[in-house]
Amino acid sequence: xxxxxxxxxxxxxxxxxxxxxxxxxxxxxxxxxxxxxxxxxxxxxxxxxxxxxxxxxxxxxxxxxxxxxxxxxxxxxxxxxxxxxxxxxxxxxxxxxxxxxxxxxx
Numbered sequence: 184x185x186x187x188x189x190x191x192x193x194x195x196x197x198x199x200x201x202x203x204x205x206x207x208x209x210x211x212x213x214x215x216x217x218x219x220x221x222x223x224x225x226x227x228x229x230x231x232x233x234x235x236x237x238x239x240x241x242x243x244x245x246x247x248x249x250x251x252x253x254x255x256x257x258x259x260x261x262x263x264x265x266x267x268x269x270x271x272x273x274x275x276x277x278x279x280x281x282x283x284x285x286x287x288x289x
Contacts, residue, residue: 184257185269189281192244192271196221203242203267208256209275217287219246219278227252234263242267248289249274 187195196202205222207214214224225233227247237243243265247253250272257270271278279286 184254184261185267186272187244187269188272189278192269192278193282195244203244203269204237205244205246206237206256207246207275208252209247213248213289216289217275217279219275219283219286222246227256230256230259234260237265239265240267242269244269244271246271246278247274249276 202221205219207218207222207224208227208230209224210226211224214222218224243257243260245253245257245260245268247256250270253274254270257268260268273281275286276288279288
């Protein structure tokens with residue numbers, strides 16, 4: 184599993200078209216409160232049922248609050264055959280602090 188800092192992810196999103204899938208594995212209420220634009224919400228507990236609907240060959244960046252749940256999700260996705268999976272280090276919290284101060288902290 185690759186790890187991306189918020190700065191690296193921000194640069195990647197500006198440079199790559201199409202952008203990687205931003206897979207946010209936080210709970211629905213967390214995602215409703217704040218998110219990175221363009222991200223898709225699949226709470227960690229529902230990932231096994233949703234994973235078959237995701238494209239295994241496309242790059243995926245997994246996001247959570249601080250990077251722990253997303254690391255578990257990224258490892259799971261790799262184990263089931265996803266080719267290119269990255270974890271956002273520090274999660275949405277680090278993204279808000281380093282890249283987008285408009286994203287609320289919680």
